[in-house]
Amino acid sequence: MVHFVGAGSGAVDLITVRGLNLLKNADVIIYAGSLVNKELLNYKKDDCVTYDSATMTLEQVIDVIKETEKKNQTTVRLHTGDPSIYGAIREQMDELDRLFISYQYCPGVSSFCGAASALNLEYTLPDVSQTVILTRMAGRTPVPEKESIEKLAAHQATMVIFLSTGMLKELTNRLLLGGYKEDTPAAIVYKATWPDEKKFVCTVKTLEQTARENDIKQTALIIVGDVLNCDYRRSDLYHPDFETQFRKARGNV
Template sequence: MIHFVGAGPGAEDLITVRGETLLKRADVVVYAGSLVNPAHLARTKAGCDIHDSASMTLEQVMDVMIPAAKAGKTVVRLHTGDPSIYGAIREQMDWLDAQGIDYEVCPGVSSFCGAAAALRAEYTLPDVSQTVILSRMAGRTPVPERESIRSLAAHGSTMVLFLSSGMLGKLSAELIAGGYAPETPAAIVYKATWPDEKVIRTTVAGLEQAAKENGITKTALITVGGFLGDSYERSKLYDPSFTHGCREASR
């Protein structure tokens, strides 16, 4: 059996209980060394065969995992955050399907959740935004035109942008061209939940300069939207004048 495990956003205690249990049982671990906290590897048992996939190709990863699985070993493929978001797991699962190798996915805490915690923010505020857009700038990996930053910005929703911290000048221009006002609140969250986490609050127009002043070029999430501001409506869920299935209005 091969287990795709989300290691969480960085802090070693933000892996799930299930993920930790699988790591402790693993005979073979292939982990994303450029992003996964190496402290997680301390959970593995003596004799566990550990591979850093940072310098490996997909073919090399499969050359490790498939023979181990066929030999009856427990294999953990350890991804950062939650493996369903920019985890490149579809191609791995399709390969395993073609080989008849059984696998399962253990979800993890995504870095966009870690960023919200660092910001002490709620992405979905009443009368501000009820939609969270997770996306990225086009780089060496292209983005469909319908999902360009400019197109998505037209919604005015909360946006969380991965893999874009090295292109902040262009990102700001695209966000503004799409409809965000230059003074729209924005934040850069560097290494969310890691010991060296850093939060920089700025505006859409100020993203590039804020990153330069703080020496940030990678490993950061960009958050944009009115959820970072001060105005919002109170939730109806806990409003005493609001009736719902669990409570009658008290006034």
């Protein structure tokens, strides 16, 4: 059996209980060494074999899994955050399907959740934004034209932008082209939930300057939207005049 496990956003104790139990019982761990907190490997069995996938190709990862399966052992494929977001897990699963190797997927805490916790931020505020767009700039990995930053920015929703810290000048231009104003609130969160986490609140116009002044070049998320600094309407859910299946409205008591 192969278990795809989300390691969480960085802090060791943000892996799920299920994920930690799988890690403790694995015979082989293939971990994304460039991003996963290596302290998680302290939980492995003494005889567990580990591989750093930062130095491996897909074919090499699959070869290790095949050898582990021949021994009737268990593999944990440890990905950063939640594997469903920029985790390149579909191609691994397709290969395992082709080889008739069973697998399961254990979700994790994504870095966009970690960034919200760093900022004490709610991405969805009434009358401000009820939509969160997770995206990235086109780089060596292209992005479909219909998902360009400027087209997504036109929605004026909350945006969380991955893998784009090294392209902030172009990102700013595209955000402005899409309709955000220069003074729209923005934030940079570096290594969310890690011990060396850093966070900076700025504006769309000052994104590049803020990153440059603080020597932030990678491993950061960019958040854009009025939820970072705005007035909002309180939630209906806990309003005394709002009736739910669990609580009568104040006027009906």
